[in-house]
Amino acid sequence: MEKFDFLSAYNLTDNDLMAAGITWDELDAILKEYQKTEELLRGIGKDFINDYLYDIDKAGIHSYRYRTKEPGHLLEKIIRKRTENPDRFAGLDHTNYYKYITDLIGIRVFFLYREDWIHFHRYITRTFENNPDIYVEDRLADFDNDTAHYYIAERPKVYKRSGDSRIYDEKEIDIIAGGIYRSLHYIIKYKGYYVEIQGRTLFEEGWSEIDHDIVYPYYKDDEMLKDFSKLLNRLSGMADEMSSYFRRMKQDLNDRNSK
Template sequence: MDIERDVFINKYNLDVKMIEEFQIDWGKLDEIYYDFIDRREQLDVYSNLLAELLRKQPKVHTVRSRIKDPEHLIAKLIRKTPERKKSKGEDFEFTIENYRTEITDLIGVRVIHIFKEDWKDIHEFINTTWSVKELQVNIREGDSRDIYEEQKILINYRETGYRSVHYLIEFAPTNELLTAEIQVRTIFEEGYGEIDHLLSYPNNNIPEVLTLNLLMLNRLAGSADEMSSAVKIIKEEWSEMQSSLIAKDDELRKLESRIEKLNIEKQEKESLVKDIGKIRLESNWYSDWSKELSSIINTNELLSNGDWSKKISSIETKGIFKLSGDSDTSAINKGLKKTEQLEGEQIKDKFKIQEVQSEPKVDEE
């Protein structure tokens, strides 16, 4: 390698005793290192292919792809050796022939989405596009797990607060079957993950005060995800409410127009129009909805990691559609019924006049 053995060991905080105990052959690590460097350009083409396909999914915001850093690969091979010897036998060792199948994240693709709920569509896309060998989700203790249990996904609880869904997929751009890792996370999980990775990976040798602050940052990122989903729901409900208001206002205008055409006493006509005005003035959908929304949003909940989207959903139909609720709809329907009744009476009166006018003609015949 381009770096001396002792310098490499110190750089990646590797255990010298472990290397000696498991008789890790530095010469074979050298072979793997240079073989991987020779293959990187081709692997980069394959990773870009995966990234382009993932960008076709509408809920995907950003896709990043990378080929594993050669030094990080060697450090990982050293750390994984005890585990592999335990599971595969004492004679096992990483070689130039087996490292590409033993290490599954040589090609890595990261998919970033905006809202937590967008994951479902991306999950379905990945499952229908490639063969998924392994699937697991990393969440923090206390996070909602219902959505993952519904899909029967293996759940790992991470003390660090790391959140991400990991897929190991198989694909064959050539005759060689390759494995790649796809990580799917929200934009806030990505921000936290990058900071945590920068400060603690791969050595994991960080002071307690930094660990505590990283956990606080993780909670803030989780709350930001919940708030984003809540804001999305508010926006969607607001748009529906605007449409509802426009539709109801159109109904009221049509009703007013019909009343104006009625041949009734001026006082009765003014009374009907006044009733319509009351419907407009007494519609307090906004104040009720805003008060209910404010009641569940307070600064004490920002770090509680409650499911904000569920809280918002619980009020979405209680106040925001007040104008289209039973009371207002009943008032409009009552006005329509009264108008139709008056119109019907006028039509009947008109027919009576026509009948009276036609009677002399019958007599003459």
């Protein structure tokens, strides 16, 4: 990957590299290390799917998909994270980037109805060790080198949009409100690497894919695109609410018929 091509593709400049405190040579070294590892990561993601998500009824989900992080997106994220949180990411380099970046292996699980999150949440938190005492705070000092130790590495959290109906329990999961982003997030330590699991409804996934393709993170300052994305987000939220109403209506009809 050439520097000019990368900067052009991700709407970045040399000033962004300077702000992140990282050189192109270091980014190129990270890229080369990641390319050596990507096939291994792809296999680990497949193993996770086969071991824990292939039986979708047991997992409490509608469907799933997974991917390894696209190399250009990895470099862009490193630049962004070092700029946004320089203290936390200052030590990141080509020898340890996988200890900092928790979504090299990304899995999406989908729900038909928003309320179904609880079934998946309880499945994951019962399947993997969920001990707050071993949640990762310092990416280097807290990294567990035991590849056989599988556990939840951060407290699960959910991003919810202001105005959404109350379906989450703060005793079960951290609730982050006020934005337009809707998603469950779990970080699992598995076979020596982090696996990020995001849970969304099918409608939420549709909005998210369009927003990430057009707006985030390269045109997030474009007011017109942001307004259109917010409108689509509200529509997807309304579709989720209507889906829940449909299911409740069906249950009421079944209850009346059974009587």
